[in-house]
Amino acid sequence: MVEDRRLSVLRAIVEDYVATHEPVGSRSLVERHSLGVSPATIRNDMAVLEDEGLIAQPHTSAGRIPTDQGYRVFVDKLSQVKPMSVAERRAIGSFLDGAVDLDDVMQRSVRLLAQLTRQVALIQYPSLTRSTVRHIELVGLGPTRILLVLIADTGRVEQRVIDTAAAVPDDLLQRLRLLVIERVNGVRLVDVADKVADVVEQFSGEERTAVAAIIATLLETVVERHEERVMLAGTANLATFGEDFTGAVRPVLEALEEQMVLLRLLGESRSGDSLTVRIGHENEFEGLSSTSVVTVGYLRGDEVVAQLGVVGPTRMDYPGTMGSVRAVARYVGRILTEQQ
């Protein structure tokens, strides 16, 4: 089929361009790949591919490079995720197994991913929204100062200092503590509001004011604080692939410093635990228009709790990158699930 060969040509162009970082011409294509036809034929195919918007020429009399659309087709139809080798998987497993707490898991994972892909890796902390309360602690710091600590089952800890107008005697604090713990332990964060709604009403007078303040802060912590955290690693790799960048490195670094941007980058791919690839201009952020983002959700139990992924140049090794991302996500999921 002519159509088939044309796609093979596209695949070959992507592969060669990714490997060499140089526009690829018809001659070198037939040399490197056994396509069984002559350069002239390839040229015809290329002309068609160019008409379809899948490849482009930097300038006349140069080879072709894939366009964002070209990569899109490559990813969607012409490639498959490259699984990690057994050795690699073993390495991943043993590397991540040593983690002692959630921070450690996140950090090790994101670094590992950066190393594996030689790109910038991101990992989002398990969503608070989807997790349950493991423990709540109220600690008196002074007559009118209370420390609220919330521990989620994913291991995340949130803390807030509360300034109450009225003094809070220790016995009140203890009563409240037990009451709240009883109410919300094991409850999903999203449901905490319902569970403690009426607590304030059980108190009256001065006590009520103080309790109201505490409960209000608690609600803030579980509700308003959806601000998810993102950790990243491998920014040094930007320097490497920054060389042949369409734009400068700066906008990318700027984008990567914005938690908001990162969160949306990860957050948009709510497609369960299947890989999401956003290529070049498919990213809505200017600064990332010459990068591709590969993300995937990771599980805790059988629920997607957050995302992780990498940011790299559009000309990246998609199969390999996707393989690494998926593998790391699986291991992270396994660890989170086990260490529950």
Next chain:
Amino acid sequence: MVEDRRLSVLRAIVEDYVATHEPVGSRSLVERHSLGVSPATIRNDMAVLEDEGLIAQPHTSAGRIPTDQGYRVFVDKLSQVKPMSVAERRAIGSFLDGAVDLDDVMQRSVRLLAQLTRQVALIQYPSLTRSTVRHIELVGLGPTRILLVLIADTGRVEQRVIDTAAAVPDDLLQRLRLLVIERVNGVRLVDVADKVADVVEQFSGEERTAVAAIIATLLETVVERHEERVMLAGTANLATFGEDFTGAVRPVLEALEEQMVLLRLLGESRSGDSLTVRIGHENEFEGLSSTSVVTVGYLRGDEVVAQLGVVGPTRMDYPGTMGSVRAVARYVGRILTEQQ
């Protein structure tokens, strides 16, 4: 004094070079600064300065640029810290005042510093070692799983999950909890070990095994875990000053990703709360040999609890940078002290 003028020349060279990023010649020097002598005289001075190793020529027939030693002399003898303007200080204060918790303080401060200096800013979390225990919590997660949470007075929270060999009944946990809280509340972390050393001996039989495991983890948490945390911001600024870098940006990014490197960068300047400036090769890390690091300790109460600072090109505005670093450190100190 001839000697004096020579130093003025050095100062002028540093200032001009920092401003223009171009080697500065004798003619432009006399034009921009009113030195009251002719270019020829300046040339003689320059020759001497070059002999002394304070300035250098990129190539013959080019102007001079300061060497690391030249900057050293400039910082030590020829410049003074440039205080922030009132408006700036007010802006800093109001910006930092909104912080809700320690993480927030750290993050706001480091970002602010990056913005002010247009360089890469670092901030070290208040040292655990020097702080005291505000609260310890033991939460049973399952028959043999316990969550240990340690809250330091600086607001830092550390947590560990403990797997005990034997089951821990709830009443044992409660007894132990009260006992430990009583022992260590308000105690400096470094002294925790002493305080709980004999706790294990108060238990026997099965209980003892479990308690031993818990206490061991507690000790690990306070002792082994000296691993201080560092937060950084403004890496995007690397791109800006990366243009005229001796080396590449990569090694710098690599160095900045290594917590160890950052910690030593900050940790070495244990000179109380006075500014430390390390210029170019004075940094022991290869990757940072064309950068300068300006750090200063910040206080909580009247004790230095950690360091903050910036990393920038050796050709940086030292007086301004030092002013910003010092100002931010003071505000951070004030906030930490107040919100005790």
Next chain:
DNA sequence: ACTTGGCACTCGAAACCCCGGAGTGCCAGC
């Protein structure tokens, strides 16, 4: 209906050269 070899053409990248100008070092004179 495709494929292919041939051929003229395009155009960027590298090599080369040239020149101006900024800057230097040195020296003799003040």
Next chain:
DNA sequence: GCTGGCACTCCGGGGTTTCGAGTGCCAAGT
């Protein structure tokens, strides 16, 4: 010890040339 003068160096920018990879198109072949 300062200064003007002077010869010298050498980087950087601009222009030109060359080289070669690559293209598009066409006519012939299967």
